[in-house]
Amino acid sequence: MAITVRFFARLREELDIDETQIEAESGITPLMVWQKVTGKSELPAQTLVAVNQEYADADLVINDKDEVAFFPPVTGG
C-alpha cells in the first residue's frame, strides 16, 4: 500500500518533513505510520490526526492511497 504522510506547523519544522510517501502493509494505522516515519513510539501529547483530510483516531485502519496528516492543536481565527 502507498500512503502519503504530511506534517504541519511545529511538527513539520521539528521533524523537517513536509510530505513523504511510504510503502505499508495492510492493517496499518496512523500511529504505526507515525512510528515508521519518525522512529518515535508515541504521538506527542495533543497531536491531531487526519486521514484523507478529516479528523481521525490514531488507531483507525487506513487504506491504500490514503493521506495521513499529523499536526499540533489548531490556532486560527
Next chain:
Amino acid sequence: MPVYIKDTVFDPYYEVKQQQKIIESNAGFAQYGATSVFVGTMRDFNEDHKVTSMTLEYYPGMTESALEKISEEAKSKWQILDTLIVHRVGEIALNDSIVVVAVWSAHRGAAYEANRYIMEALKSKAPFWKKEATSNGATWVENNTKYE
C-alpha cells in the same frame, strides 16, 4: 455559504458587501433583517509579550472543507439565510484582518449565536497554525486564548 482563504491583505467590509449583493440577487430583496459581522485583527501583543508579525499556515483542502462543514452545522442549528467566512494565511502584518465571519438571518438572535458558533468552531477545529514573530524570535502559538 462561501469560504475563502486569502494569502494577501483583504478588506473584511468589502467582502461582506460583495456577499450581501449575491444574497440580494439570489434570495430576493429584503429577505434578511439581521447581519452579524465578526472581524479578527492582528494585534501587537499576545498574552504577556509583544508581537511584530505573524505567519499563518493551513492545510489546503482540509481547511476549506472544515470551514464549509462548520457553516453547514450553523445552518442546521439556526434559521439563517447565509454565511461568509474569509480567513487570511501567509505573512500577516500588524493591523491586518485575519478573519471575517458574517451571518445573515431574519432576526438578531440567530445572527449573533450562529456567528459565535462559527468563530468558536473555527478556532477549535479548522486547521490553521499561527507562528508569531517576537523580539525573541519566532514561536508557534500553542493554544488559542479562551473565550471570555
